[in-house]
Amino acid sequence: xxxxxxxxxxxxxxxxxxxxxxxxxxxxxxxxxxxxxxxxxxxxxxxxxxxxxxxxxxxxxxxxxxxxxxxxxxxxxxxxxxxxxxxxxxxxxxxxxxxxxxxxxxxxxxxxxxxxxxxxxxxxxxxxxxxxxxxxxxxxxxxxxxxxxxxxxxxxxxxxxxxxxxxxxxxxxxxxxxxxxxxxxxxxxxxxxxxxxxxxxxxxxxxxxxxxxxxxxxxxxxxxxxxxxxxxxxxxxxxxxxxxxxxxxxxxxxxxxxxxxxxxxxxxxxxxxxxxxxxxxxxxxxxxxxxxxxxxxxxxxxxxxxxxxxxxxxxxxxxxxxxxxxxxxxxxxxxxxxxxxxxxxxxxxxxxxxxxxxxxxx
Amino acid sequence: xxxxxxxxxxxxxxxxxxxxxxxxxxxxxxxxxxxxxxxxxxxxxxxxxxxxxxxxxxxxxxxxxxxxxxxxxxxxxxxxxxxxxxxxxxxxxxxxxxxxxxxxxxxxxxxxxxxxxxxxxxxxxxxxxxxxxxxxxxxxxxxxxxxxxxxxxxxxxxxxxxxxxxxxxxxxxxxxxxxxxxxxxxxxxxxxxxxxxxxxxxxxxxxxxxxxxxxxxxxxxxxxxxxxxxxxxxxxxxxxxxxxxxxxxxxxxxxxxxxxxxxxxxxxxxxxxxxx
Numbered sequence: 001x002x003x004x005x006x007x008x009x010x011x012x013x014x015x016x017x018x019x020x021x022x023x024x025x026x027x028x029x030x031x032x033x034x035x036x037x038x039x040x041x042x043x044x045x046x047x048x049x050x051x052x053x054x055x056x057x058x059x060x061x062x063x064x065x066x067x068x069x070x071x072x073x074x075x076x077x078x079x080x081x082x083x084x085x086x087x088x089x090x091x092x093x094x095x096x097x098x099x100x101x102x103x104x105x106x107x108x109x110x111x112x113x114x115x116x117x118x119x120x121x122x123x124x125x126x127x128x129x130x131x132x133x134x135x136x137x138x139x140x141x142x143x144x145x146x147x148x149x150x151x152x153x154x155x156x157x158x159x160x161x162x163x164x165x166x167x168x169x170x171x172x173x174x175x176x177x178x179x180x181x182x183x184x185x186x187x188x189x190x191x192x193x194x195x196x197x198x199x200x201x202x203x204x205x206x207x208x209x210x211x212x213x214x215x216x217x218x219x220x221x222x223x224x225x226x227x228x229x230x231x232x233x234x235x236x237x238x239x240x241x242x243x244x245x246x247x248x249x250x251x252x253x254x255x256x257x258x259x260x261x262x263x264x265x266x267x268x269x270x271x272x273x274x275x276x277x278x279x280x281x282x283x284x285x286x287x288x289x290x291x292x293x294x295x296x297x298x299x300x301x302x303x304x305x306x307x308x309x310x311x312x313x314x315x316x317x318x319x320x321x322x323x324x325x326x327x328x329x330x331x332x333x334x335x336x337x338x339x340x341x342x343x344x345x346x347x348x349x350x351x352x353x354x355x356x357x358x359x360x361x362x
Numbered sequence: 363x364x365x366x367x368x369x370x371x372x373x374x375x376x377x378x379x380x381x382x383x384x385x386x387x388x389x390x391x392x393x394x395x396x397x398x399x400x401x402x403x404x405x406x407x408x409x410x411x412x413x414x415x416x417x418x419x420x421x422x423x424x425x426x427x428x429x430x431x432x433x434x435x436x437x438x439x440x441x442x443x444x445x446x447x448x449x450x451x452x453x454x455x456x457x458x459x460x461x462x463x464x465x466x467x468x469x470x471x472x473x474x475x476x477x478x479x480x481x482x483x484x485x486x487x488x489x490x491x492x493x494x495x496x497x498x499x500x501x502x503x504x505x506x507x508x509x510x511x512x513x514x515x516x517x518x519x520x521x522x523x524x525x526x527x528x529x530x531x532x533x534x535x536x537x538x539x540x541x542x543x544x545x546x547x548x549x550x551x552x553x554x555x556x557x558x559x560x561x562x563x564x565x566x567x568x569x570x571x572x573x574x575x576x577x578x579x580x581x582x583x584x585x586x587x588x589x590x591x592x593x594x595x596x597x598x599x600x601x602x603x604x605x606x607x608x609x610x611x612x613x614x615x616x617x618x619x620x621x622x623x624x625x626x627x628x629x630x631x632x633x634x635x636x637x638x
Contacts, residue, residue, distance in 0.1 A: 050537055072536040085534040089552045098548070102539030150538065 001064055003028050003186040004049065004154050009058035011044050018044040020210040021058070026154075031180060031187045033201030033218075037233065038192055041210040046156050046190045050077050062153055073102070078152030078185075082159040084143035086131035092118075092142050093127040099150040117145040120179060137168050144176070148183055155185040161196050173199055194234045198222070206230050228276055228358050237278045238328045241360065244275065252352055258324040263300040265355040274360035281331035283354035286318060286340060287347040300355075302348040304328065306340045320346060393611075400604035407600060419605040429606055431583075432590030435504070437613070439586060440569040443508035448562040450509070451516025456550075458517075459524040477514045481574035484511060489578040500584020507575040512568050516561030523557020524550070563621060567614045 002025035011019040019041040026032050034042040047053045048060055051072035060067045067075055086095050096117050100110045118124050121141035131139055140160070147155060160176060161169045177200060180187050191197050197204055198218035205215045206229075214221055214230045225231035228239075245254030248264050255277060256262035265277060304320035307327065311334065318330045318340050328348065340346060395410055403414035423429050458470055476484060485507060492503050527550055535545035573588045580589050587610055591603050 050533075052533060052536075071541070072533070073539045073541050077537055079534065079537040081530050081534060083528070083530070085528065085530040087531060087534070087549055098535070098540075099538030102535075102544065146534075146538070 002026060002061070003030075003063055004188070005059075005061040005064075006045070006049075007059045007061070009045070009048060009055045009060060011041075011048060011053060012056045017210050019048070019055075022207075022210075022212055023058075024205060024212070024215065026186055026188065028186055029181075029184045031189065031200060031202045033189045033191060033197035033204045034207060035191060035194060035197040035204060035233070036207035040207040042190045042192075042207050043158070045207075046079075046158060046188065049154065049188065050079050050156055051075050076103075076150060076152045076154075078147035078150065078155040080140075080143050080147045080155070080157045080160055083163060084131075084139050086139055086143055086146070088131055091128050091130060092123065092134070095131065095142055096146045096149050099146060103150050113149060117149045120148070120182065121145045136164055137172060140164070140172065144179065148179075148185065151183075153186065155180070155187045157187060157189045157200075159191050159193070159196070160189060160200070162191070162193060169196075176200065198234070206233065208233075223356075225278070225356060225358070228278075231278045231356060231358065236281050236329060236331070237356075238281060238284075240277045240279075240326070242275070242277070255355070255357075257326070261302065261322060261324055263302065263350075263355070264352045265357055266352055268357045268359070270359070276358050276360050278356040278358065279328075279350055279354055280356075281317070281329045283350055284328065284330045285349045286320070286330055286332070287349055300350050300352060304346060304348060306342055306344045306346055309339050309342065311339060320348060396604045396607055399601055400608045402601055402604075419601045420609075422602045423605045423609065426602065428594070429587070429590055429602065432585055432587040433606075433609070435500075435584055436570055436587040436610075439501070439504050439508055440566050443505055443512055443569045444562050444565040446505075447509045447512040447565045448516045448558060451513055451518075451561055451565075452520045452558050454513075455517050455520035455524055456546075459521060473517050474514045476511050477518075481511060481572070482578075485575035485578035488575070492579070498581065500579070500581035503579040503581075504576060504584065504586065507579045508569040508572065511572060511575055512565035515564040515568065516558070519557045519561035519564065520554060521557075523554035523560075527553045559621060563617060566617060570610060570613060 005025040006022055009019060009022045010017065022041070022045060024032070034045060036042045044053060048055050049062075049067075051067065051070055051074070054069065062075060062077070087098065090098065093114055096114045097110055100113055105113060114127075115124075118127060121144055123138060123141055123145070126134065126138065131142065134142065140163075157176075161173060164172060173196070189197065189200050201218060203215065204218050204221050206213050206221065208229055214226050216224075221230065222234055225234065231237050240255070240257045242255050242257035242262075244267075245256050245262055247253050247267075251267045252264045253267045254262050255265045255275070257277075268275060302322060304322045306318060307321050308317075308319035310317045314334060316332050316334050316339060318332070320328045320330060322328065330348070398411060400419055401415040401417070402408060402412035403416035403418065404412065405418070454473055458466065458473075488503065488507050488510070492498070492506075497503060531549050531553075532542075532545045535549050536542070540548060571588060572586070573592060576586045576589050577592070580586070585593075587606060591606050591610075595603055
C-alpha cells in the first residue's frame, strides 16, 4: 500500500493556481525528489502534505487515510526545514525530545529515543549545547534527528543541502542517504537544485508552473527529457534548431541547422514539423582535424574554432564556435591531456544516439 | 587636499564627542544635584552643594499624608496600568504579527498614535470624554489614561520581540505534534518574553512618571505622586520635592535592577526595543 498518495491535487490562492492536478504515490522507504524552479508549486505541495495548506481539489492520503482538514499535529509527518528551524531557546536534547514530549512518549522511552537519535546523527557529545553553538552541518543533523525522532510516516526535506557549502554538502549528502535508509524513511525531497534532487532521490518528479512535467528515475530523465524545459533544467545542454533532411541508413535522418551544417539523428517517433536537438556537453569529443575520419563510431563530425577553455579541476569546459556562429560547450574529464588552445581549429565528434530530439512545440 | 579632508574628518569626530559629553552633563548633572540636595541637612532651600547631610527631607516626605497618598495612588495605578497594558499590547502585537487582514496598517497606526499625540491633548480629550459619559472618580479616569499612554510601548516592544521569531519555528512545533496554543507557549512566548517584559517595564515607568495626562484626570482625593509634586511646587516649595523625586526614581531603578538580575538588562532594554 502506498504510504503517501496525492490524488489530482490542485491548490489555488485567490486567482492564482499554485499546484494543478498533481498525482503521485510513494511506497514504504521510497525516496522521491520534487524538482522545479522557484514558484513551480513544489513547496506548496510539501506544505499540503505537512498540513499547513489544504488542497482546493483532490486528496492527500497518508497510509491510506485522507488527510483533508487534518491539522499538522494530527498527522505524523517529519519536516526538515530549509533553515532547520531549531528552537533557539532549547538545547539539542530538548529540541530532539520536543516531538516525543508532544506525542506523549513516557519519560524513560523518551530519553532512550533521544540517545538513539543522537547516535544516529553522530552528535552524542553535544546534547547540552544550544543550536547557536553548533556549526551549520551539526544544526542540520539536529534538525534531522528531531524530524525523525517520532518515527514519522513521511519525512519531508525542504532543500536539505542548500544552506551548506559545497564540501559539506558532499559529506552530508552521503550521510543523509545512509540515515534515511537506516530508518527506512519514506521521504520526499523538495528542491530546485538538480544535483541534490538526482543524488538523493530514487525517483524524480519535475514540476513547472504547478504541474508535473516529467517523472522517472534520475538517469532516465537526464537521458530522455521529453521537453525543452526538462532538458534545460536538468544538466547543461547545447541546443540546435533546424529541419529534417533526407533519410540516412536505418532509422537515421539528416538534421540541418544551417545551409552547410548538418548531422544525423534518430528519426523522431512522431512528426512534429520543427525540432530542437539537445546534445549534452559531455557527449561531444574534440578531435584534431586529421584524426576525424578514423573514428567511425562517432559518425557525426562538425568543425569549429576554440573560443574559450576553462579548467575546472576534474572537468575541462571548452567553448567552440561553429561556422554558422553558434556556440557549443564541451565538457571533458581531465585525465592529463593538454588543453586546447584559444583560436585552435578542432573537430567535434558525437553519436546520433547522443542527440536528444524534442519537438519545438513542447 | 587630503590633509584638509582629514582635518575636516577629525573636526567632525571631535564635534560628535563634544555633543555626547554635553548631553551626558545635562542628563546626569541635574539628577546628581537633586539627589545630593535631597540629603541637605539645612531646613531651608540653600545653595548647592549642601554643607551637611541628613534624612530629614525624607522624614518629612514619609510623615506627609499628601505625598504618601500620591505615592500609593501612583503605585496602584502603575501596577494595574502596566499589567492591563501589557496584556492588551501583547495580544494586539500577536494578532498584528501573525495575521494579515485589510486595514492592518491603519490599526497599527491607531495603536501607536498616543506616541505622537501630545499627552496634554490626550489628557484633555479624556477629561471631556469622561465628563460626557459621567465618570468623575479619579481611579477609573487615571487608569484609563495611563493604559492608553502606555499601550503603544507594550505593543511596540512585543512586536519587536515577535518579528525576530520566524513563522517556521511555530510550524516546526506543529509538525512535531503541538497545537497552535502549545506552539505559542513552547516557542513564541519564551522567545518574545524579553520584548513583553520590556514593554511592561516601560509601561510601569511611564505611568509612574506621567504628569501631563494625570493632571487632567485627578480628583481631589485621587492624585499621583508627580501631580502632588507639581502642586506642592506651586504652594510650598521645599526640598521634600527632591526627596520625592529620588523615591520616584528609586521605584523604577529597583524594578530594572530586579529584572536585570532575573533575565539580563541588556536583553530587556536593548533587545526588545532596538531590534527590527
